[in-house]
Amino acid sequence: MKTITLVFGAVYGMVSVILGAFGAHAFKKILSVERLESFETGVRYQMYAAFFLLIVGYILKFETGSEKWISWLMIIGTVLFSASIYFLSFQDYWGVNLKFLGPITPLGGLLMILSWGMLIFYFLRK
Template sequence: MKLFLMLGSISGLLSVALGAFGAHALKERLDEYSLGIFHTGVTYQTTHALAMIIVALLIKWYPDSSGLQWAGWSFLVGTLIFSGSLYALAMSGIKVLGAITPIGGVLFIVGWALLVIHAWKIAS
């Protein structure tokens, strides 16, 4: 529980800092398209920071659920790959970085699917 609470909180903190950085420091340096890419990374990072915090709270109630652990890791690694690749793409303009973004997206889907499975199990 503590791990995903800390990681989710750190990720949330960083998403706010990166959002401010993008809105202020990068506004004059990047074109509108690249700023949009950067903003998408921030949005998904913020969303999945909250998802990690939710996972942490669920683990407190269901400590033996390996599915919840896997969901938390999927959200964390998904954030690193998805948002990280978008940040790098926006800053560098290297288009090939966009090719790895979907891997992070798939990990987000896996994390949410694991939460659905957990919800189904506890509701049965």
């Protein structure tokens, strides 16, 4: 689980930099200011998750189920949160209605919050 956590952290970080560069250059030409701001929120929170996963990958021993869930909740939550924002940001440009993804974003955010909460309890128990 340690390796999975560290790999996801590194991949999330790399993809955040790539998407951030596209957002700062290429996507400015095709997205509205509002959609670009949403896109950048997804990128920012994905980078926060990258740092989180890299740090907990070195801190946690992953000996308990709760330690593993700290990582899984952040990994899954980030995919749901950021990916739904990315798709919603492009729905006008693509000419498709992706509003059904709207409820996915807060669900991903909730999983990320739960991951942070579990990390707090982990620290309090240690």
